[in-house]
Amino acid sequence: MNPSDRDATGLLTRPDEFVQLVTPTGERRADADFDPWVSDIDTAALGRLYRDMVIVRRLDTEATALQRQGELGLWPPLAGQEAAQIGSARAMRDDDFAFTSYREHGVAWCRGVGPAELLTVWRGTAASGWNPFERGIAVPQIIIGAQSLHATGWAMGAAWEGSDAAAIAYFGDGATSEGDVNEALVFAASFNAPVVFFCQNNQWAISEPVGLQSKQPLARRADGFGMPGIRVDGNDVLAVLAATRIALDRARRGEGPTFIEAVTYRIGPHTTADDPTRYRTEVELAEWRERDPLTRVLALLEASGVDSAGLEREVAVEADRAAAELRSACIAIADPEPLSVFDHVYAEPNSHLERQRAHYVRYLATFEETDAAPAGDAGTGTEGGAR
Amino acid sequence: MTTLTLAKSLNAGLRRALADDEKVVLIGEDIGTLGGVFRVTDGLKAEFGPTRVVDSPLSEAGIVGTAVGLAYRGFRPVIEIQFDGFIYPAFDQIVAQVAKLHYRSRGTVRMPITIRVPFGGGIGAAEHHSESPEAYFAHTAGLRVIACSNPADAFIMIRQAIASDDPVLFFEPKRRYHVKGEVDEQASLADARPMGVATVVTPGDDVTLVAYGALVQTARDAAIAAEEDGVSIEVIDLRSLAPVDYATIEASVRRTGRLVITHEAGQQGGVGAELAASITERCFEFLEAAPVRVTGHDIPYPPAKLERHHLPDLDRILDGVDRALGRPNSLSGVEA
């Protein structure tokens, strides 16, 4: 993993360059700085990265279908961002900690989050699906950019405790406009926190193009905050893996935060409630489809003498199995008990809430007595907007 | 009269405001090309151009903070906060800056900023998409807080908010966006019911029931249901949460002697608490029973599958009415 004792900092001042190790057509490009960081990735290991990407794409497709079939309330698809998520998350150690937004299903997959754990939130049965401390990944964040501060604080704490674990904060291009992200960058730099800011620039913040958030490559912002910034092909799993390894290595050595801009593309809608045809063109979409993160890995494996067709079949079977598991886990998620609305509001007893809860128990009991169920829907209800 | 959804009537109101005053500018995330996630600003950028209808960078503090500067410059910014739960990043700019500048500048600086907030639950949304943050703002001196409940009001109230020289938090009941109603698109502001005035939407004699936003319809449904039970409920659409039109509520309570207030927001420190206290102070000798609040629980907004156990619905409102009337109810036999 760590190719030499060389100081990694020098490698991470390429904010204008587009670091790429595998081209869209699957050619391996030599890069003297980055190659050593992925020298352990032989064809077997590359096959495993390919497998990860295929599976999370398949899980994503299945979850989208589950939403369309009414089993999930909402789903934010990751399609197109597999390499950015798998490459970065596979660079993490078990004791590192990921702080993500709502789209990082691939990161969750790498952290061992199970199918039901992944879906409870989107099925609307619970506010969170997994125990962050068991998985090494915080509960997903919807408030844009808030998690970047949390990652920074976690990293500050890790450093103060003398640990060499690091945090990764995942956020989008739009998030870089929020105060929280900018404040996180200030804190991380000031306290030399072992944190990696991993920005997936997927070109769009719902309907707003990245150009509305920034007039220059996002990686260049790093310099202003006093940390190295690097711009990497986010559809190139090998380049992302190398860059994240370098950044994590810097963090572990006490060299502080790094900003990575992974240039990628959101192929699908922002969420299943969004209509991207209102704001982007077919031409743009077609261009990005050419740069698909999965096909190029398969082409590279083929060129390296691997039976790529065989691998593709084998992995597809595995992915279908994972998707079937996701589907059955989703449908098996039970509706929560009514009174669980009162659980976990406070860690300590709270008399006010106890009283409110007791009242609601009595209220529900009035229906049992009259043998009538409480009115089904709270409201007349309308369709949710595009979130 | 035209039949419009609430979302479309807001769109019509915004169009009128943009046409009537070139200092009116709309700013928000996704409001331009996309027309807003609820399409409330649909078509307005195409009609008025990108300096009147502005897609902003993804920063709520940025949107409100720059609106302050625009107001200094004589503009009348109309901001969209995409969802209730995303107003908090802008909270400091709203309560520490927007609310106070007129006072701090001894009346020389006007902050005619309208902050549109789709609010409330009942649409099965994800976290942070169903909040009722109105009390934070009603608590802050210098802000006006209003909530519309139907298309006709929405068309007038959004224009009144924009025309007001005070900053206005304008709450839109998102679960009613697609509900249709009659709208008089020729309605003039001069003839309209003032922004701060409540409306008696269902006259009645036994209980005064105050609601705002999405719950006005639920309250009306409750009044219809109660009628079958021989109970006559007077439903008041509060419309203005700060300041409150106490005259209308007082007049009603003096006749009915009973007050029930309902809102989706939690009870503690909510708008209902303020109404209960103020009406008790003003009408104590007319009250036959203590005011009753039927509200959301004091919990974070729950996951979608549980929201029906949080939001006041027709049955919970009727139970509250029974409490106010001393009829059998969920608290019968229990010390209050």
Ligand SMILES: Cc1ncc(C[n+]2csc(CCOP(=O)(O)OP(=O)(O)O)c2C)c(N)n1
């Ligand atoms: C504070 C806040 N404001 C607005 C939103 C609504 N919203 C959800 S996602 C989104 C766009 C985010 O874009 P980006 O940061 O690029 O991430 P992406 O969704 O593209 O991964 C917006 C505006 C939100 N969730 N939080």
